[in-house]
Amino acid sequence: MTDVAVIGFAQAPNVRRTDGTTNGVEMLVPVFQQVLGQTGLAKEQVGFWCSGSSDYLAGRAFSFVSAVDAIGAFPPVMESHVEMDGAWALYEAWVKILTGEASTALAYGFGKSSAGLLRRVLALQLDPYVVAPLWPDSVSIAALQARLGIEAGRWTEEQMAQVAVRSRSAAAGNPAAQLSGTVDVAELLSRPYIADPLRAHDCAPITDGAAAVVLAAGDVAREHCARPAWITGFEHRIDSGSLGARDLLAAPSAAAAGRAAGAGTVDTAELHSPFTHQEILLRGELGLGEQVTVNPSGGPLSGNPMFAAGLARIGSAAAEIMAGRAGRALGHATSGPALQQNLVCVMEAR
Amino acid sequence: MTAPLSAPLEISFDYTRSLGPVLAKFMTALADRRILGSRGSDGRVHVPPAEFDPVSFAPPAELIEVGPEGTVLTWSWTDHPVDGQPLDRPFAWALIRLDGADTGMLHAVDGGSAGQMRTGMRVRPRWAAQTSGQITDIECFEPATQPARQSAAEPAAAAAGQAVAAGQAVAGQVADGAADGAEPVTMIITPVRLGYQHTASTEESRYLRALQDGKIIGQRCPACQKVYVPPRGACPTDGVPTTTDVELPDHGIVTTFCVVNVPFQGQRVATPYVAASILLDGADIAFQHLILGCAPDEVRMGMRVRAVWRPPEDWGTTSENIDHFEPTGEPDAPYESYAHHL
Incomplete structure (x- = not known):
């Protein structure tokens, strides 16, 4: 099988609100320039482009078509889009290279979450017959899962706060992070609930942002990157869309994707866990022991641009390898309510 | 530099949805103030009913009546409901296992305050004053220990909390599963309205x-x-x-x-x-x-x-x-x- 590696990663600053449009052009133009600059590739050398975004988030039809302007897509380019996080666009790009139709690809994701009321917009990813008409917001649904774990003794509010403390501390080294710095557990626990049992620090912030990852095959990768992050496993799985029918204290799709991709052998992991308790849950499902460094970037709790944050996890994990700080790393992405869908990409240095 | 122009943008659409045979029976029963679940090949009863058996992938063999009371499996408390949610005052979201069911159904509980909510508490549905064959026919759940409370006088608007007309169900031709004397519900209209700050x-x-x-x-x-x-x-x-x-x-x-x-x-x-x-x-x-x-x-x-x-x-x-x-x-x-x- 063709060897494929991540050879570049860039992201827009994670911020609470941008002045830009919801088609992402303003965020994407500099991100493309940065990631192509890293790799030394000209845009004409990119064989396939694939994006992840959502019209529900943008509040306009075909917002991803306007985003293509940021590529400079004339003369026409080979291009595709998924109405998913950019991590799934990266999966499509990886498959495209495996088929031999391209030797390089650029996947990107973007979202201006600040344009609407994010937790309400996300109600529309739920069953449209018996759930979405009640408009359950994403934070309240995550809180149902958090309480189950607290009452089952799987985690405590204090452990959840510790996740937030570690995340903000790690994010101090990430110039793109929205939230970073020193906070302490007692102080966090003194703050009010926003969706009992979740407090603000348990929830990823609302973030505008964009991210891009460049893939290349074999010698092209070696030519354009000193230490490529070679993909050794790339899998995604999905659990039932019915919230009440599945055990919310498990994420079988994460465990299955992790097993198939080889998650058990990594030294570093970037987890797409928009809520503190979900990082604890995912560590267990992916079999990540204490020796594994989790979310050295700060993870989504320090910045969660919708439709880009999952791709940014893979990019951040790859960046750890490319910089020589990790030997084998995984990037994880999730989609849907309460960790319904999960994707795992395992990469290594050679 | 002058800031870009921006303005509020509200978009809305009334989705008309065909229910199919399983959800048509579920919604028709709701209009009759009854709640149905489906029994799967493994014996588990799903509420709302599963359109296809999660184990065998076959259509459900039978739908059975469950509840009306149930038990809270988990809950979260919201002090600031958003537009469209079942209640416009602080309330709990909960997964509720109705008596006779094996799965939790997501709905609102009018619990008064977070301090009065408990996992394991018993709840019963509060029905809308007028039902039409929609999930919002259950206005919310309420603690089973309380005296029953009358539904709001304007059921549709109160239940859906929406300025646009709340969803209506549409009676159709399929008689299968109709409640006694009631028109079977085969379609629903679910309005979606979203607000944005649109920026040029x-x-x-x-x-x-x-x-x-x-x-x-x-x-x-x-x-x-x-x-x-x-x-x-x-x-x-x-x-x-x-x-x-x-x-x-x-x-x-x-x-x-x-x-x-x-x-x-x-x-x-x-x-x-x-x-x-x-x-x-x-x-x-x-x-x-x-x-x-x-x-x-x-x-x-x-x-x-x-x-x-x-x-x-x-x-x-x-x-x-x-x-x-x-x-x-x-x-x-x-x-x-x-x-x-x-």
């Missing part, structure tokens, strides 16, 4: 502000030197923002056009009329506008046209300041002069 790009904002002064501003791409009107956040050829302002005249030529004969919602001009690509003199990219002031069959490729502006007192930061374009009567441009713009 920096470049579009310059264009729109100039229009307010009766000027047309294009911008030149610093890479390919083409003049775009409206200017763009990224030149589609080079992927960089257009930069240098170029003031353009309000006249140009029709490069290509079509005659619109099809009526559609929101149409402002009587059919037939002409929608055309218009290339302003000095611009490299055509934009679309209406050609009025002549019969549709007189419009030609290469025809010279000029803008007809609305009265200045009506001008705003909008493309609508130009009502339409009309023929100038000058000789047509030769095909070669605009062939590369097609």
Whole structure:
């Protein structure tokens, strides 16, 4: 099988609100320039482009078509889009290279979450017959899962706060992070609930942002990157869309994707866990022991641009390898309510 | 730099959804104030019913009545409900396992305060005063220990909490599963309304502000030197923002056009009329506008046209300041002069 590696990663600053449009052009133009600059590739050398975004988030039809302007897509380019996080666009790009139709690809994701009321917009990813008409917001649904774990003794509010403390501390080294710095557990626990049992620090912030990852095959990768992050496993799985029918204290799709991709052998992991308790849950499902460094970037709790944050996890994990700080790393992405869908990409240095 | 223009944007759509055989029975029963679940091949009872058995993938063999009371499996408390949620005061979301069911159903519990909520507490449905075959027929759940509380007087609006009419169910032909004497429900209408703060790009904002002064501003791409009107956040050829302002005249030529004969919602001009690509003199990219002031069959490729502006007192930061374009009567441009713009 063709060897494929991540050879570049860039992201827009994670911020609470941008002045830009919801088609992402303003965020994407500099991100493309940065990631192509890293790799030394000209845009004409990119064989396939694939994006992840959502019209529900943008509040306009075909917002991803306007985003293509940021590529400079004339003369026409080979291009595709998924109405998913950019991590799934990266999966499509990886498959495209495996088929031999391209030797390089650029996947990107973007979202201006600040344009609407994010937790309400996300109600529309739920069953449209018996759930979405009640408009359950994403934070309240995550809180149902958090309480189950607290009452089952799987985690405590204090452990959840510790996740937030570690995340903000790690994010101090990430110039793109929205939230970073020193906070302490007692102080966090003194703050009010926003969706009992979740407090603000348990929830990823609302973030505008964009991210891009460049893939290349074999010698092209070696030519354009000193230490490529070679993909050794790339899998995604999905659990039932019915919230009440599945055990919310498990994420079988994460465990299955992790097993198939080889998650058990990594030294570093970037987890797409928009809520503190979900990082604890995912560590267990992916079999990540204490020796594994989790979310050295700060993870989504320090910045969660919708439709880009999952791709940014893979990019951040790859960046750890490319910089020589990790030997084998995984990037994880999730989609849907309460960790319904999960994707795992395992990469290594050679 | 002046901030880009932005304005609230509200979009809405009433989704009409066919229910299929399983959910049709579920919704029909709700209209009759009963709750149905499906028994799976493994014996588990799903509520709401599963349209296909999660184990065998076959349609459910039977639907059985469950509840009406149930047990809270987990809950979360919200102090600030958002538009459309079942209650407009603080309440709990909960997964509720109805008596006789094996799965939790997501709904609201009118629990008073977080301090009164408990996992394991018993709840019962509070039905809307008028039911129609929708999940919102259950206005919410309430603690089973409380005296029953009457539903709000305006059930539809209160249950859905929406300014637009709450969902209505539509009775249809399929009699299967109909409650005694009730019309079976086969379709539902679920309104979706979302609010955004919509923002024009920096470049579009310059264009729109100039229009307010009766000027047309294009911008030149610093890479390919083409003049775009409206200017763009990224030149589609080079992927960089257009930069240098170029003031353009309000006249140009029709490069290509079509005659619109099809009526559609929101149409402002009587059919037939002409929608055309218009290339302003000095611009490299055509934009679309209406050609009025002549019969549709007189419009030609290469025809010279000029803008007809609305009265200045009506001008705003909008493309609508130009009502339409009309023929100038000058000789047509030769095909070669605009062939590369097609």
